[in-house]
Amino acid sequence: MRDTVQPADLGFFSTLAASGSLSAAARELGLTAAAVSKRLTQMESRAGVALVNRTTRRMMLTPEGELYLEHARRILDEIDELSELLGSAKKSPKGLLRVNATLGFGRSHVAPAISRFVARYPQVAVQLQLSVTPPPLTDDAFDVCIRFGEPPDTRVVAKRLAANRRLLCAAPAYIASRGMPLTAHDLTRHNCIGIRQGDEAYGVWRLSAGRGAARKTEAVRINGTLTTNDGEIAVKWALEGHGILMRAEWDIKQYLADGSLVRVLPDHETPNADIFAVYSQRHQMSNRIRAFVDFLALELSGETGERA
Structure with missing residues (x-):
């Protein structure tokens, strides 16, 4: 036996x-x-x-x-990790690193960062999987998962990589034809572009405004003729004037800067969407994972313009 x-x-x-x-x-x-x-x-x-x-x-x-x-x-994995921990922490990271990220953010930000990471640490091999629906936080198939919003699961370590907001926006042509919403409730009378991703509640936008005792949060059920599970497509529809979109700042800031999109209800806030690296507690001492997470945090803080 x-x-x-x-x-x-x-x-x-x-x-x-x-x-x-x-x-x-x-x-x-x-x-x-x-x-x-x-x-x-x-x-x-x-x-x-x-x-x-x-x-x-x-x-x-x-x-x-x-x-x-x-x-x-x-x-x-545990044997590999033990070997790494027993070695000097000053040694260059090596071994296999399995990373999961969402389609849009993974393609535009994580993949380029990985390219630079393996150039610096050539003994690390990286497998990147992009998915519409994030895997369970405790899934052993990945060493590091990139998530938006701090995970509530206490069984994992979540390191904040960069600040990020979800913003409401629309093309100037759409606003010219339909008018600018002045309150959260006004959104119910507009064409809103829906995105179905992960476990997030679909069709409801939560918006907060005011300070202190006067702060108020509203759950607005949106309506619209266009829905997708791909953020890149949703942004394209917004640029073409099809409606109002709620999207992460990293994905639309270039269009806000050049005027292709304009902010809608800029005095309202949406739920936290900061970018986190999530990994198992047993991986927190891994030289390979710590090196990657620190590298990615530095990369993203520069891209998002966040000040340390």
């Missing part, structure tokens, strides 16, 4: 699963396909279950294989 799982099998199976086929794994491991097949058979014999369903062209993990892979990757 004690030999059901051998340490050397963890890396082998992780490579096998990532390769997608026995022949591809053989090339990656520098072995013959027959040797890979034999080792897999030995693993399955020790485990007492089938880990892989084999076909002539590809292979699929069984439910037991998926479970094995999940734990293998977690253990390998």
